[in-house]
Amino acid sequence: MPRRQDGTARLHVPGGPPVPLEIAASYRARTRGLLGRDTVDGALLLTPAASVHTFRMRFAIDVAYLDRHLTVLAVRTMRPGRLGLPRLRARHVLESTAGAMEGWGLRPGVRVRFEDAPA
Template sequence: MIYKDGLEIPLKAELADSFFKRFKGLMFRKSMASESALLLSPCNAIHTFSMRFPIDVVYLDSAARVVHVEKSVQPNKIGKTIKSATSILELNAGMAEKMSLKSGDLLEIVKTS
């Protein structure tokens, strides 16, 4: 579960916490469910090679504070490297705006079983 300002955001984040899971990310998937996200940790840069759909990329620091947002990153691109980021939340394109995510926002990411 993901919370912003104490309010639940209706997204379930899949955790990519190994080298292979982070490298594979969303490659080769046809789509991602609208209520889904991918949390890459540790991570401070991404690529969208072999992806089939655009994504929003939310860079988070160690406190889960948003340090940068890239909207609608198209397939086969290299995203920015943000040195202060320790994890990245990948969302369907348009979700960052829909959720009003911006630099400085503090998120709480709670692991559920």
């Protein structure tokens, strides 16, 4: 399960290399998300979260909705200026640069895991 504090970790998708992960668990970090950035190195995990928006974003993003067991419920690409509908069973949301998640093999039904980043 994701940590309950902001920080960094690694995302593991079965069959793929570890992906750098930022964790946004505080209200402030979740609200800021990817706003004001031009890209993201790896992925950003918003927890807890069930929906996202891309208002004031500078680039298109991939969004993966995860349930409480870290199983992917859905993956969507969102252009800037969009509002994503809440996912009923979603507990966490992963965000990355558009196209990245397909390259990682992230799709509905895949169960991911997180590991603390090395010190």
